[in-house]
Amino acid sequence: MTTCLRAHHVSLELPVDMQNLSGGRPIGLRSSLSGTTRRYSTVLSSIDFAAEEGDRIALIGLNGAGKTTLLRVLNGAFIPTRGVVESRGRMQSLLSPTLGFAEHASVSENVFLRGTAMGLRRRQLQSALAGILEFAGLHDRANHRLNTLSAGQKTRLGFAISTAVQPDILLMDEWISAGDGAFLSRAQDRMKDRFHGSRIVVLAGHSSDLHRTLCNKALVLEAGRMRYFGAVEEGLSVYREMVSQAGGRLREQVAARDPLLFGDISGFVEKIRLREGLIEVEGWAIGDRGREVEVLCVEIDGESRFLERFDRVERDDVLRATAKRSGRFGFRFALGHPDSADPADIAVRLRVSAGMARNRLGAPLQMVAGGIVEAA
């Protein structure tokens, strides 16, 4: 049997219940007694892709793009409003390890409940039970009620059950990194086994490095729509472009979580001076693989300006610090500014990012500690 996973023009609308507020204002507890209004929101639109045997698909998108929801549609937890999902092969999803636990049942009863929901037979579960408890470090707790376990113990149990058998199709929401030291290393080993043993994997998450290393394809989501499906490198550059256009604050958040997304761009803003309606800025930046940066992006109050022409300055201190023999890594530029803001205020509102191209900008450069902000 050939394993497959396909989505044919899948869309999903979900109900969003909103509390009715008196006069539009929150009024404490009474607001929760005042009834709700139900609206429908389109969370996924026209998702269309086919995964073949051997595919490892990186599911990429900003927060709220719809990654987890798409995984839930693929595993059948949500029925698409339009379109269909077609799959062949045993599917297992590692989304929420503790979802579906019965708090008042015992630990071993929960193994049977969850295992049955995963499609395992009673006899399979009986022979797997000891191994699952052993893996979770709960062999002496089989008869304890689940609600007597700690949150960490429940997570370990959920993980041990979900990964007890090798699936053909594996759906993962982030690479597992929870748990204490000893469990984490066993969990990582098991994840690797399950990942490599699966015929098709969909791996959601925010680590471009992991996606590049483990995946051959990428599916990029933007606000519930499929922006790209195809080779992973191309997918990562579509994502980089999306992030580059999304503004400095968001780039900062993405780069904090995924430092290698934009390559290795480092530097600082060192001086901001206000003079006769101009903002003069000085600093330095080194681009990917130690190259000179090609473009600067200056944002004030969310408005971006790209600079490809700016003064490039040879800086002995930067060359020495980075052990480079040559290169003009210092930058200097001046921009008009519309109001008579004071310099300290401008330092907070101004963000300078550097990159190798407009669609490959790094996170905004930080102001060097003790950097000078002055009005001339």
Ligand SMILES: Nc1ncnc2c1ncn2[C@@H]1O[C@H](COP(=O)(O)OP(=O)(O)OP(=O)(O)O)[C@@H](O)[C@H]1O
């Ligand atoms: N059960 C639900 N009912 C209504 N809306 C939902 C539900 N679950 C998710 N959403 C909405 O769907 C959108 C996508 O959410 P989802 O969790 O799939 O995003 P994500 O890409 O996984 O985000 P993150 O990277 O933050 O985990 C969000 O706007 C979210 O508010």
